Amino acid sequence: MKIHEYQAKELFARYGIPVPSGQAAADPDQAAHAASQLGGRAVIKAQVHAGGRGRAGGIQVVNSPQEAQAYATQLFSRNLVTAQTGPNGAPVYQVLVEEPAAIAREIYLAITIDRVHRRPVILASASGGVDIEETAASNPEAIATEVIDPVLGLMPFQIRRLIATLELDSALARSAAQVMTSMYRLFVEADCSLVEINPLVVTSEGNLLALDAKVNLEDDALFRHSDLKDLADPSQENELENRASDMDVAYVKLDGNVGCLVNGAGLAMATMDIIAARGTTAANFLDVGGGASVEKVADAVKIILDDNDVDRVLVNIFGGILRCDIAAEGIVKAYKEQGSRLPMVVRMLGTNVDQGKSTLRDSGLPVTLVDTLTEAADAVAQI
C-alpha cells in the first residue's frame, strides 16, 4: 500500500528522522495559512501516489501566503500528470506546505527486500537526487548496499561501511547513522516493503534533512497495523481497482478492449500474453482467486462489464479450488443483472467443467465455448 509523502514524513518524525517543518493542507486557504506560519516563504508539494512530481510542475517555491494560495488553487484544480501516473494523471486533494531548505548536498538512502538473499537490504549513495536511477544504471559502484540479517538487524559495522561511502564529516556521520538506524526500525515495525529518502540533504547550515519520503506498506501485513491501514487514499487508485480491492479480487486496469476474467495470477498473465500474440489486447488483469463464490465471480464480471473500454470478454478458468459450475453461474448472474450483451469467449477446464459449459450454453448469452488457449485467443480476435 502506498501512502502520501506527508504521511510518510509524520512516520519519519515519530521515528526521529529529521524532516522540514511544515503541514498538509486540504484547500488553498489552509495552504496560505500554513505558508504564513512559516513566514511566507514555503515549498508547496502536490500529494499524489506517484513520483516525477518536480518535473511535472507539482512542486514550487512560493514567497508569500498569497502566492501559496494561488499555486495551491492551481494544483487542486486539475489532475497532476507525471511520468508515473499515466495520461489521466492523479487528483490532488492535499498539498504539503514546507519550510524551504538550503541544499548543500543530496544523499540517497533506501531499505527494501532483496529477493535473491531473502533479506532486507539498505542502499546508500553519496549522489542522491532525481537522477539516482540513471546513476544506478550507469555507475552501480556509486550505490553501496548492505544485506541485513533479520535476526541481528542492521549492525553498527554495516552502518560504518555505508557512512564511509557518503563523504560526511564526523558530526554528520553520527546523524546519518541515526537516520539509518531509525529507517530500519520503521521498516521492520511497520512491515514496510520500501522506506526511501531521496534526497536526504545536507543543508548549508550543516544539518541532515529528509526532503522527500517514500514509504510503501506491505498489504499482507496490514492486518496487524490497524492504525496504518487508515493511511490508504482510494482517490489515488482507479475506481474499478478500488471496487476490486474491496472484494479481494486482484485487478489492474489496462489499455486494451478485451475484458479478461481468469483464476490465478500466472494464468492471467499467460492469457494476456497469448491474446496479444494473436492481435488483441487486454483491458485488464483480473485474478478472481481460488475459493471464489458465485457472488464473487459475478461481482468480478460486473467490474469488467462496467469498464467502458471493454467491447468483448474472455473467460479463462482452470477449475481446481474454483469449480467451473460456480464460475459459470457467476458469469450468467452478472450478465443478467447488468443486462449485458457483450460477446464472450469462454475457455473452461477442470473441476465440473461439463456443468459449467451447459450452464453457459443454456443461458442464451452471446457466448462462444472453446477448449484451448489458442482457440480462445483466435475467437476473441475474430469478434
Add this chain to the structure above:
Amino acid sequence: MGILVDEQTRVVVQGITGREGRFHTQACMAYGANVVAGVTPGRGGQKVEETVPVFDSVEQAVAETGANVSLIFVPAPSAMDAVVEAAEAGIPLVVCISEGVPVLDTIRVAEYLKTSSTRLIGPNCPGLINPGASCKVGIMPGNIHLPGRTGVFSRSGTLTYEAVSQLTNLGLGQSGCVGIGGDPVIGTNFVDVLRLFDDDPDTDQVVLIGEIGGSMEQEAAEYIKAEFTKPVCALVVGATAPTGKRMGHAGAMITGESATVEAKVKALRDAGAVIIPTPADIGVTAQSLMAATL
C-alpha cells in the same frame, strides 16, 4: 522415484479442521496420498474423514504416526508459526499453501531454516505431486496428471495446471510437478528444484515456467548452464503486464532490468533452454524436445 514425495510419504495436515484443510485432505487421500494425521490446537482427539486422527501439536502427530511431510492450511497470520513448529518436530519437508503471509515473517523463518534440515515449499503455493507414486501433497486437481518422465515447476498455480494439462493431452506424463509459490520470498527456489530433478533417475527433461519480477529465472539459467544435465524448455509469462503494477503475486513486480521477460528469456536461451514461444505451446514444445533427445 520422482522428487520430494513418493510411496514413503506420510502426510500431516496442519489446519486440518478448517474448510480448506478438510476439503484438500479428502482430495489428497482420494488421489492416493497417505494422510496419517492432522493438527489443530485444541481439537486433539477428533477424527477427519473418519480415519485421520487430529492432534494438538505436530510433535504429538509425529510421535504417534511417523508423519514425515507437513501440508499447511493455517491462516496467514499463523502460517510461519506452523512452519517452525513442523521443523522443530523434525519434519523434513513442509509445504505451506497459505496465501498472504507477511514477507518479513517468511524472511525470519527462511533465516531460521538455514540452520535446520527442513525444506520449506511456499508459502502461497499449490504444493507438489508425484503422479507415478499417486502422491499428491497440495491443492492441484489430481486428475489432469499422468505418470511419466517430464518434471514441471513454476511460481504460479493455475498456470502449472495449464502446463500439465497440455502435456497430459499429448500423452506426455510427469515425474513430478512443483509449484514453488508466488511470493517475493519463498523457501525453495528454481535452482533447488532443478537440483532435485537432475538427481532423479525417473526424470528425462524439465519444463520451467517463470514470470516477470525478481531474478530467479536468471539464477536458474546460470545453474542450467553450469551443472544441469537434462534438457530444459522454459516459458516466461508477463510480457504484456504493465510495469510497476502489482499483479496479484507480490513477487511479480518489475523492479529492474533483470525482472523483465526479455532479460529472463535471454538468460534462459543463452543457457541452452528451449524457449516456449507462447503459453499455448507448452505441450508441443516439451513433446518435440522429448522426441529430439530420444
